[in-house]
Amino acid sequence: QVQLVESGGGLVLAGGSLRLSCAASGRTFSGYAMGWFRQVPGKERDFVAAISKSGTSTYHADSVEGRFTIFRDNAKNTVYLQMSSLKPEDTAVYYCAARYGSFSGSYYTTALQYDYWGQGTQVTVSS
Numbered sequence: 001q002v003q004l005v006e007s008g009g010g011l012v013l014a015g016g017s018l019r020l021s022c023a024a025s026g027r028t029f030s031g032y033a034m035g036w037f038r039q040v041p042g043k044e045r046d047f048v049a050a051i052s053k054s055g056t057s058t059y060h061a062d063s064v065e066g067r068f069t070i071f072r073d074n075a076k077n078t079v080y081l082q083m084s085s086l087k088p089e090d091t092a093v094y095y096c097a098a099r100y101g102s103f104s105g106s107y108y109t110t111a112l113q114y115d116y117w118g119q120g121t122q123v124t125v126s127s
Contacts, residue, residue, distance in 0.1 A: 002026040002098050002116050009094060009121030012086055016125070020081040022096030022118055029077040030054070033099050035114055036070060036081045038092035038123075045095065047109040049081060052102065059107040064090075086125045093120040 008020040020036070036048040049060045049070035058070050067086075072079040079096055097114035108114060 002029070002032060004096050004098060004116055004118035006094065006096050006118040006121040009123045011124045011126065014086060014088055014125055014127050016086050017082070017084045018086065018123060020083065020094055020096075020121060020123070022079045022081075024077045024079070024098065027100075030074040031100055032116075033101065033103055033108060034070075034072060034079040035097045035099075035108060036079075037095045037097060037111060038090075039095065039120075040092045045111045046092075047111075048094070050103075050107045050109060051079065057103065057107075059109070061109075083123070086123075088125045088127045091123060091125050093122050095120045 003025045005023050012018055035050040037045045038048050039045040047061050051058045051070045051072055055072045067084050069082045096118045098116040099114045
C-alpha cells in the first residue's frame with residue numbers, strides 16, 4: 001500500500017504557473033505508475049497526465065498538452081505536475097493517483113485504473 005499527499009495548490013492569475021507535488025510513503029514508490037487527475041464540483045474526475053514507473057514515458061491530456069508536464073523523482077518518492085499558461089478552466093481540485101506495476105499496452109487514463117489516491121489540492125485560476 002502507498003499513501004499519497006498532494007501540495008502546491010493555490011490561487012494564481014491566468015497565464016501564471018504552479019507546481020504541484022505528490023509525496024508518497026509506504027511501499028516502493030518506483031514500483032508504481034502515477035497519474036494526475038482533476039475534478040470540479042458536480043463533474044467526474046478527469047485525467048490530466050500519467051507517468052511510467054521509471055519516468056521515461058509520459059502522457060498528457062489534450063487539454064493540457066504543451067502547458068502541463070508530469071515528472072517524477074524516485075529518489076524523493078515524489079511526482080510533480082508543472083503547470084504553465086494556466087487558464088480559468090484549469091480551476092479544480094487536483095489529485096494524484098498510483099497503480100502498482102507498469103502500463104500494460106496503454107497509459108492508465110481513467111480513475112478506475114488507479115488504486116490509491118491523495119486527498120487533493122485546490123487550484124484556482126482567476127481571470
